[in-house]
Amino acid sequence: MRYSKIRVSRGNLRAYSQSFQPSLACFFAPALALIAVLLAWAPAGAAGLDGVDEAKVGVLAHDIGFLGHHVESGTDLNGELLFTSPSFLSWLGAPRPDIGGTLNTSGNTSYGYLGLTWSYDLWRGLAGDDGALFVAGSLGGGVHDGHLDSGPSDRKLLGSRVLFRESAEIGYRITPTISISVMLDHLSNAGLADHNQGLTNVGLRTGYRF
Numbered sequence: 001m002r003y004s005k006i007r008v009s010r011g012n013l014r015a016y017s018q019s020f021q022p023s024l025a026c027f028f029a030p031a032l033a034l035i036a037v038l039l040a041w042a043p044a045g046a047a048g049l050d051g052v053d054e055a056k057v058g059v060l061a062h063d064i065g066f067l068g069h070h071v072e073s074g075t076d077l078n079g080e081l082l083f084t085s086p087s088f089l090s091w092l093g094a095p096r097p098d099i100g101g102t103l104n105t106s107g108n109t110s111y112g113y114l115g116l117t118w119s120y121d122l123w124r125g126l127a128g129d130d131g132a133l134f135v136a137g138s139l140g141g142g143v144h145d146g147h148l149d150s151g152p153s154d155r156k157l158l159g160s161r162v163l164f165r166e167s168a169e170i171g172y173r174i175t176p177t178i179s180i181s182v183m184l185d186h187l188s189n190a191g192l193a194d195h196n197q198g199l200t201n202v203g204l205r206t207g208y209r210f
Contacts, residue, residue: 053096054082058183058205062104063156067186068198071156074106076201078183082117093118098138102185102201108146109156109199111187113165115140121173130176136169142187149195159193169205179207 060076080100089095095116103110117138124132142165147155164187171181183205188198 051083052081052210053084054207054209056080056082056100056181056205056207058203060102060183060185060201060203062106062108062201064200064202066184066200066202067188068200071154071197072104072106072108072199073154074104074108076102076104076110076203078102078201078203078205080205089116092116095138098140109144109158111142111144111146111163111165111199113140113142113187115165117167126172132173134171134173134179134181136167136171136181138165138167138185140165144187144199146199148193156197156199157195158187158189158197158199159195160189163187163189171205171207173209177209179209181205181207 056079058078060078062074062076063070063072078100080098082096082098085094085096095118097114098117099112099114101110101112115138117136119134119136121132121134124130126133142163143161144158144163146158148159148161149157151157165185167183167185169181169183171179171183173179181204182202184200184202186198186200189196
């Protein structure tokens with residue numbers, strides 16, 4: 001049996017990296033559907049969701065230009081699960097581990113992410129009820145299906161397949177379980193790659209706390 005030699009060079013690997021754009025939509029669509037089902041099923045099944053603390057879904061404006069230039073278009077669908085903070089994270093302020101995905105409905109950059117979310121109530125009983133005004137912030141990383149170092153003029157060049165992700169959120173917890181909020185998130189490689197155009201999205205979300 002004969003084996004042919006395969007030459008691997010840095011140029012070949014770089015070309016392959018730039019051409020490799022995984023269709024993360026294949027993951028996001030069922031993931032977002034699962035989160036939506038959890039929200040619909042929550043009142044009946046909340047007691048059985050061990051470890052899941054909250055589920056959120058939302059609609060975001062894509063690539064708004066804040067912290068960068070607006071290039072890509074479309075609307076994003078976002079879904080996220082937050083888990084009960086484990087005891088070993090108490091020294092960090094008890095953040096909740098999170099995992100989520102954002103799907104661009106126009107075929108532009110979509111991404112999945114995970115990280116840690118810190119949430120704090122600012123004002124309880126603001127409307128004379130048992131609700132609360134809250135803020136939240138997260139730090140973590142994400143993987144996207146966009147372009148790296150070359151691409152069409154209407155697409156962002158993000159430089160790296162894996163990016164840092166940060167988010168900020170402010171909202172109102174209408175009841176102890178249901179909330180509405182405005183969330184802004186940003187992805188970039190922090191200048192560690194040749195291109196770093198970054199991506200910022202903002203929109204409305206609703207959450208159900210188990």
